[in-house]
Amino acid sequence: MSKIGEGTNPQSQEKRDLLVLLERAQSRSGYLSKRTIAELAESLGLSIGEVYGVASFYSFLSIKPQGRNVIRICKSLPCYLKNAQTIIEGVRKEIGINPGETTADGRFSFELTNCIGACDKAPAMMVNDDVHGDLTPKKISKILQAYK
Amino acid sequence: MSFDEIRSRAVSEWEALEGSDKTRIFIGAATCGRAAGAMALFDVIQKKLAEHNVEAIVGQVGCIGLCYIEPLISIAKPGRPHIYYSDVTPELAAQLIEDYVINDNPRPDLALGSTGEGEIEGIPRLFDLPMLKPQVRIALRNCGIIDPENINNYIARDGYSGLVKALGMKPEDVGEEVKKSGLGGRGGAGFPTGLKWEFCRKSPGNIKYVICNADEGDPGAFMDRSLLEGDPHAVLEGILIGAYSIGAGEGYIYIRAEYPLAIERLKLAISQMEEYGLLGNNILGSDFSFKLSIKQGAGAFVCGEETALMASIEGQRGMPRPRPPFPAQSGLWGKPTNINNVETWSSVSAILQRGADWYSGYGTEASKGTKTFALAGKIVRTGLIEVPLGITLEEIIFGIGGGIPDGKRFKAVQTGGPSGGCLPESLLNLPVDYKTLAQAGSIMGSGGMVVMDEETCMVDVARYFLTFTQDESCGKCVPCRLGTKQMLDILNDITQGKGKPEDIDLLQGLSKQINAGSLCGLGQTAPNPVLTTLRYFGDEYEAHIKEKRCPALACTDLITFYILPDKCQGCGICLRKCPSEAILGDKRLVHIVDQDKCSKCGTCLDVCPAKFGAVVKVSGEEIAVPSEPIPITPAKKGTEDSPESSVSDET
Numbered sequence A: 001m002s003k004i005g006e007g008t009n010p011q012s013q014e015k016r017d018l019l020v021l022l023e024r025a026q027s028r029s030g031y032l033s034k035r036t037i038a039e040l041a042e043s044l045g046l047s048i049g050e051v052y053g054v055a056s057f058y059s060f061l062s063i064k065p066q067g068r069n070v071i072r073i074c075k076s077l078p079c080y081l082k083n084a085q086t087i088i089e090g091v092r093k094e095i096g097i098n099p100g101e102t103t104a105d106g107r108f109s110f111e112l113t114n115c116i117g118a119c120d121k122a123p124a125m126m127v128n129d130d131v132h133g134d135l136t137p138k139k140i141s142k143i144l145q146a147y148k
Numbered sequence B: 001m002s003f004d005e006i007r008s009r010a011v012s013e014w015e016a017l018e019g020s021d022k023t024r025i026f027i028g029a030a031t032c033g034r035a036a037g038a039m040a041l042f043d044v045i046q047k048k049l050a051e052h053n054v055e056a057i058v059g060q061v062g063c064i065g066l067c068y069i070e071p072l073i074s075i076a077k078p079g080r081p082h083i084y085y086s087d088v089t090p091e092l093a094a095q096l097i098e099d100y101v102i103n104d105n106p107r108p109d110l111a112l113g114s115t116g117e118g119e120i121e122g123i124p125r126l127f128d129l130p131m132l133k134p135q136v137r138i139a140l141r142n143c144g145i146i147d148p149e150n151i152n153n154y155i156a157r158d159g160y161s162g163l164v165k166a167l168g169m170k171p172e173d174v175g176e177e178v179k180k181s182g183l184g185g186r187g188g189a190g191f192p193t194g195l196k197w198e199f200c201r202k203s204p205g206n207i208k209y210v211i212c213n214a215d216e217g218d219p220g221a222f223m224d225r226s227l228l229e230g231d232p233h234a235v236l237e238g239i240l241i242g243a244y245s246i247g248a249g250e251g252y253i254y255i256r257a258e259y260p261l262a263i264e265r266l267k268l269a270i271s272q273m274e275e276y277g278l279l280g281n282n283i284l285g286s287d288f289s290f291k292l293s294i295k296q297g298a299g300a301f302v303c304g305e306e307t308a309l310m311a312s313i314e315g316q317r318g319m320p321r322p323r324p325p326f327p328a329q330s331g332l333w334g335k336p337t338n339i340n341n342v343e344t345w346s347s348v349s350a351i352l353q354r355g356a357d358w359y360s361g362y363g364t365e366a367s368k369g370t371k372t373f374a375l376a377g378k379i380v381r382t383g384l385i386e387v388p389l390g391i392t393l394e395e396i397i398f399g400i401g402g403g404i405p406d407g408k409r410f411k412a413v414q415t416g417g418p419s420g421g422c423l424p425e426s427l428l429n430l431p432v433d434y435k436t437l438a439q440a441g442s443i444m445g446s447g448g449m450v451v452m453d454e455e456t457c458m459v460d461v462a463r464y465f466l467t468f469t470q471d472e473s474c475g476k477c478v479p480c481r482l483g484t485k486q487m488l489d490i491l492n493d494i495t496q497g498k499g500k501p502e503d504i505d506l507l508q509g510l511s512k513q514i515n516a517g518s519l520c521g522l523g524q525t526a527p528n529p530v531l532t533t534l535r536y537f538g539d540e541y542e543a544h545i546k547e548k549r550c551p552a553l554a555c556t557d558l559i560t561f562y563i564l565p566d567k568c569q570g571c572g573i574c575l576r577k578c579p580s581e582a583i584l585g586d587k588r589l590v591h592i593v594d595q596d597k598c599s600k601c602g603t604c605l606d607v608c609p610a611k612f613g614a615v616v617k618v619s620g621e622e623i624a625v626p627s628e629p630i631p632i633t634p635a636k637k638g639t640e641d642s643p644e645s646s647v648s649d650e651t
């Protein structure tokens, strides 16, 4: 196993920072297509496997096309203790898909995630960059209406 | 501009604001405030002010920690104290402008408390409230008080005076000062900060790095988010002081992508520092030069571990590696690196501003200073607090946190996130410090406290934590990847009533192996929630395994809902509301639950009118009910004539 950064030069390393490049590519096209991954690998002189390895490690990077809005419901303990399950059910009913899926019209992707640091308002979820807390199944439909 | 000039301008700006002849209105607009609807208040307030042609200053502050009653606003009329109001809806905001700003009635009936000079009759002092009074706010000193987007606010309140002081000292003396304060790392382990700096300073090499760990991911933890959103410069000043003492020319803040507002505030804060010459070459005219970058995470809990974090900064998969070598010897890009947590850095700036002796005046012999805690779960006042170490769990949970909601009974508190443990009622008088918590089988951790009541099943909680570890294990080492999977399988079995008597020994054995064989803290500490629940709640495991009973009535596979035939009035509410269509019955007939269809959601129990109280939830017992709907027995008759003959004929 190689030691961190053994023998590399930070300056050149930074420009080649794969995670940053992947984050940028994702924010441009919403996800990391096979083609994007192949192109990145080519330009950095890495194998497709290496790039794919980084892309698939991080849950905020997606190798599947994402919806215009990403719903992330927290499934960690403090939210679980406050009935997050009913919120997951509620969203499932509202948009008709399961966690891990994207609606056919591309409006929503639906994910479960670990703690988003909004436990004081559990159960909580993020829609894109917005945090919504103290959720009840009743509130869901109104919240989601704002995301087109 | 010299720093003295910068400071005197900032102080005049602050004094002008405090002494302004206009009314000042501040809205708590951190993520928690926003999630509660704070942003909508800006518009409402501005509109209302415009309607009355009143000029006022409307600004934002971070979170003061009273997250359970947000949105929070404060109104200060010229020469009067700030009055805080909680749970402010747009309607209430408009009302308050009308009543207080326009008609001079401060509405003591609605006010929460006041701060600043002067008192107003009928309104208590904010910091005398039970949630705030026992607190000592050092890392959080400015949160909820200053505008986090205005560097001058920070400077006016002694901000960057710690850096000025440090730059006038020898780098090693700065480290000594931090050592003397007794500050320990607030990211979890409590390792003496000054000593860690010394290792890195003494490590050979010209290129060194400092890192701020803002990857906060423990379930139940939101201290670092709130601090970065409420007072980013307190953290940044600490980083600079550390870099100077260590001899680092470059630093990174590694922050999780889930915290967009904190990232935005950090970016803004860094640009303000550049403008004031607090970053870059020859900072404040000294020989010290420093460059600081923000590095955004991408959703991987294990990246909070220091070696994984550095791998992630280097653009690789965030996987831990064995230590030694420690980061102080070989860290980022193989160079000596010092990594500290957000709260640690904020405490550093306070220590340099006010002195090591002042800081070490708080806390216990073994653990000096203060610690922030995030209160979550089944507790009345959820929010963020900072207390001197040595305070008891009871003071935190009942005194500050207000106890358990809905008259329920306290069962356990989980400290230290997935690496920590669950502590029972008998330990409520435990003084909280690094040593006592470790002795009790838990850890201090980063500061999440998740409170659980009598309705929480401790076996289920242990199982839940292992699901988390499984989810977040990077998969590199076998004990962590496979060992936790095996433990999880056993716990799943136990909560489903399939546990075997030997499972307990098996869990204990696996715990030992995982602890000894895992590469990083994630795996090493993963068994802690299981071990502590076994230690303090062993009877719950026994009940699940031997009696197939969940004493907390939480494990769905072990609970059954029944409709009591002598109480059911055949009203049909449960039948209509049941999402699984699992209830049979008709008008004036005793309803029954079709156990094959029941999803155990508990809706029937919730909706059955209290005056009937006909639905019960039980575990480990069977209740006699008719096999199909029968006419109800008139309410007057006693329970004696519930037809014994119609015991459910499942067998």
Ligand SMILES: Cc1cc2nc3c(=O)[nH]c(=O)nc-3n(C[C@H](O)[C@H](O)[C@H](O)COP(=O)(O)O)c2cc1C
Residues within 6 Å of the ligand: B184, B185, B186, B187, B188, B189, B190, B191, B213, B214, B215, B216, B217, B218, B301, B302, B303, B304, B305, B306, B307, B339, B340, B341, B342, B344, B446, B520, B521, B522
């Ligand atoms: C799995 C795992 C996750 C961690 N997550 C964090 C974290 O989110 N924030 C943090 O400051 N430290 C975290 N740590 C601890 C860091 O490795 C490191 O000890 C800490 O950042 C050092 O800073 P301190 O001395 O100021 O506490 C984690 C450790 C482990 C094993």
Ligand code: FES
Residues within 6 Å of the ligand: A074, A075, A076, A077, A078, A079, A080, A114, A115, A116, A117, A118, A119, A122, A123, A124, B219, B220, B221
């Ligand atoms: S546990 Fe859900 S936001 Fe923290």
